[in-house]
Amino acid sequence: MPRVPIASEDERKFIVDGIQSQCRNDGRDCRSYRPLLLATDVINTANGSCLLKLGGTIVMVGITFEFSRSSQDKPNEGRIEATVDG
Incomplete structure (x- = not known):
């Protein structure tokens, strides 16, 4: 299978030159x-949550759980529900 370059030759040169000069483009x-910045328990209505700020990137995660008893006729069955918002 042929190898597909991830970066163009100009992009590679830019990266290598930056490494050699010990300087990033920012x-x-x-x-x-x-x-x-990493903070936990930032959403008081969630069972678990965290906030991550890294440079200009911000990510917030919240996890909630709902516990209920299984039915007597199906004691080994349950439900897991996941929701992702972006």
Whole structure:
């Protein structure tokens, strides 16, 4: 199967030049990282939640559970429901 390049030759040169000059395109040096914030229990109506901020990226996750008894005629069956909002 032929190999498909992920980056163009110009993109590769840009990346290699940045590594060799110890500088990223956003001005940070190679050992600097983006500001990071991680907080838990940020949604008081969820059973678990967290907020992650990494540079300009923000991700929030909330998990809720609902517990109920299974029916007597089907004690080994239950239900799992997942919802994702973006």
